[in-house]
Amino acid sequence: MNNEHTGSLRDELDGLAQQLEELIATCSQLRSENEKLRLVEETLNVEKEELVSRNREAKRRIDLVVDRLRSAQTA
Helix, strand or coil: CHHHHHHHHHHHHHHHHHHHHHHHHHHHHHHHHHHHHHHHHHHHHHHHHHHHHHHHHHHHHHHHHHHHHHHHHHC
16 A cells, blocks of 8 residues: 555656646746847837938928928919
């Protein structure tokens, strides 16, 4: 009976060790994925800032054209 109990504990420990290995592998995979996503996020943020800047410049130019047209109409 003691042998059966030891075998059962051994099986349980082996199962826990396997689960731990899987958890470590998953954690490693998630860290790698997270790093890649952070790089993508950084790239997208830079692109967003560039687009916002270009949008502001386009709006500024449009406002200048509109002001010139208004001035031309009143002159």
